[in-house]
Amino acid sequence: MSNKLKDVKTFCIGRHSIALPESFVSSDGLTAVFIPVRAQSDDEEIEIQMSLVRSGISRSDFQNLINARKAEIVSEARERTGILRESRKIGGISHLFRIQIIDTSFLTEVHSLIGDSYYIAQSTSYQNKFPESEKKLQYFLDNIKPSKNGSDQSGFCLGEIDVYGQSEREYAKYSFSSSDFPGIFLGVEYDTYVPDPEESLLQRLNGPSSLLRAFAANNKVLRKGELNISSMQAEEWLSWIILGDGNAKYKKYGFALETMRRNPSIGQPQIHVELDAKNPLTDNLPPTNLSEAEIISLWDSTTRSIRSRMSAR
Incomplete structure (x- = not known):
């Protein structure tokens, strides 16, 4: 793993915090x-x-x-x-x-x-x-x-x-980027009282109405499933898709996580995190300086770092 991924700093998001590499x-x-x-x-x-x-x-x-x-x-x-x-x-x-x-x-x-x-x-x-x-x-x-x-x-x-x-x-909607890792963007949407959507994240991305299914996209699911984030149940989806035509094709990583809770409150907000990363497949586009394994590692360390700021009270 790149040393630039190991040293992190904390950002506040709503009543929670999230840790990202120092250059972000x-x-x-x-x-x-x-x-x-x-x-x-x-x-x-x-x-x-x-x-x-x-x-x-x-x-x-x-x-x-x-x-x-x-x-x-x-x-x-x-x-x-x-x-x-x-x-x-x-x-x-x-x-x-x-x-x-x-x-x-x-x-x-x-x-x-x-x-x-x-x-x-x-x-x-x-x-x-x-x-x-x-x-x-x-x-x-x-x-x-x-x-x-x-x-x-x-x-x-x-x-x-x-x-x-x-x-x-x-x-609130937050976005983060780093000059050390061009092409990688992380966004967070934080909504305290909004009810959970009728379809969960995995249902939207993998269900009958999924655009990936509708257009038979050239994509690969790297990981999907449920997890616990800051005492809240959540779902995540990690995949890549091939975009572009001919010599202009490139691989785009798209990761998403969303909390699920029955009773929205200041301690149980909806947190939706997305990471987008471009990994060009041709020499005529700027190369990505993180491997697939490093992008996944960045995602894991970031999403698992989410903590309630109120616990410090």
């Missing part, structure tokens, strides 16, 4: 969706979209990006749509934009610099209810704290921040 980084573009718990059953539901735009940002860089975003909104506005109605600083290093989408519908964006990471939180309101929507958005933002490795790890982790407070939905 969390790709920009992390996205999340939250629906905060409503105080009353008849309260307006608010969906908050959160994204990590970029890390390694200075205050001056952040201000330049805010100015650029304002100019972009103004330039794209039309007579009745996309009109900038509010632009102001809020809190410490945050900036609010309220954009009139059309008539009584508004999009509120809050851009924040937390540490050296640039985040955007968005919510949409209708029937001129942006004051209520922005109040809930501000309450949500007030429950965000810089992520840390201390005793309290009960927050929902998004890169450099933890989101606290109760939500009816918590979803």
Whole structure:
């Protein structure tokens, strides 16, 4: 095994963690969706979209990006749509934009610099209810704290921040890559309260409706079965498929894992992990520097490393 695979570091995903080789980084573009718990059953539901735009940002860089975003909104506005109605600083290093989408519908964006990471939180309101929507958005933002490795790890982790407070939905999508291992990409989807799908992972990939079966793909299943991940039952599927034609053929590895649980909760989330790796079969494409055995080893060490962060409490 490559020595570069042996030394690992830990990344947080939701209320869990995952270990990857040290050269891997969390790709920009992390996205999340939250629906905060409503105080009353008849309260307006608010969906908050959160994204990590970029890390390694200075205050001056952040201000330049805010100015650029304002100019972009103004330039794209039309007579009745996309009109900038509010632009102001809020809190410490945050900036609010309220954009009139059309008539009584508004999009509120809050851009924040937390540490050296640039985040955007968005919510949409209708029937001129942006004051209520922005109040809930501000309450949500007030429950965000810089992520840390201390005793309290009960927050929902998004890169450099933890989101606290109760939500009816918590979803995030993470992606990881490494310049040391080109062509290998690992993605994680984390959904706390979503029910399990009607068909399990293996049923979807190996059942009657499988695309692999429908198109009689040139593929090989390396491994499939059930396992236990962080006290949750899970299924995994490891295979490769030959893609392309003639001299442009190449082998593409596709691995997937998905947890299964009867009672979704903060301790029993749906975690879906995928690894894609290209292993070209011809000399006119960049070679993969990991063998099949090493790709499987990377998968095993990564997926088996998933742990609950709350166990540290």
